[in-house]
Amino acid sequence: MANNSATGGYLSPLLVSPPLEDAELEAVFQGYIAGVSGLPSNLVRTRWPAAGAEPPAPDQTWCLMDIRSQAADAAPAVTHDPAGEGTDSLVRHESIEVLCSMIGPRALRHAAQLRDGSAVPQNREALQAQDMAVTGAGPIQAKHEQVNQQWIRQYDISLRFARRVKRVYPVLNLLSAPVTTHAASVSSTDFVNHLAD
Template identity: 40%
Template structure:
């Protein structure tokens, strides 16, 4: 089935995305930062929900499960028409990332992450992906009962902001001509595309 564009009528679906991804792709954007700022082995900083969950590490090992739990969009989006064959919908989003740390140093690792994100150098990789750190919430110590023993656990929610853009196959009007009729007379009009290089 051929996708629609603005000349065919019917529903339009995105033809391109400009953000750091969705679903597990988005979780994986945060994984390197969490591993680096906490000193936890990167293989032990894992997306929270996986199709085939790996074996849980032993209680004496520090590890982290993380996930983007909320993607809140600003109320208003901007629609743009910048190219001959596309238009877009742009908006800002607020992301909530829940990091659950397990192991004997769970609260310490959560605070390492919180304080590490205060340094601009530590935020640079996320900024390169279009994600800006906003704030860290309270660290909550929530030991988890597993196999009749409590395992240390500390949760922290982090808030980030990002700009998101979806491209749609919207055809721009490159030129047009016609007539305008009014009580005092009329005339012909012609429109031409705007010359962005020369400002004309």
């Protein structure tokens, strides 16, 4: 059984998710990249599973995406909710960088479409259900590579996302506490003005 504030020890969140992490978070980004860039969803792949997979045909354009960093703000807000037995909610904001490598004959077209489509308000709103927003895109950089004596066109672009993270911890209400008070004895000389001397 998980600890709570009454048992002592380390506290874990009451729910593992939200926020989305790992494969679930990658799926959100895969759907966003496919929808905005115009690529079919099966051609937007994560970098790690794609390492051993067969790449698409040379005449197809596809994307490898990778979550590169998640930077959290310096000071999360922690508030107590006294409802029921009580809980603490931690809310913080983080910035997520996702690297998108467009590969294939139309790589630049899809990279530019992803960059420009990220500025369209309706595309930005698609992430609101996950408490996320697109905050910008980096430059498109050529990363062409020669494989088996054939040049492969590749353009990399980084997208930046902001996300609100909320986690709830089992910090119980304080119902009572043993308290002892001691009265100090005060003599009349304690109030004498010694500056007058």
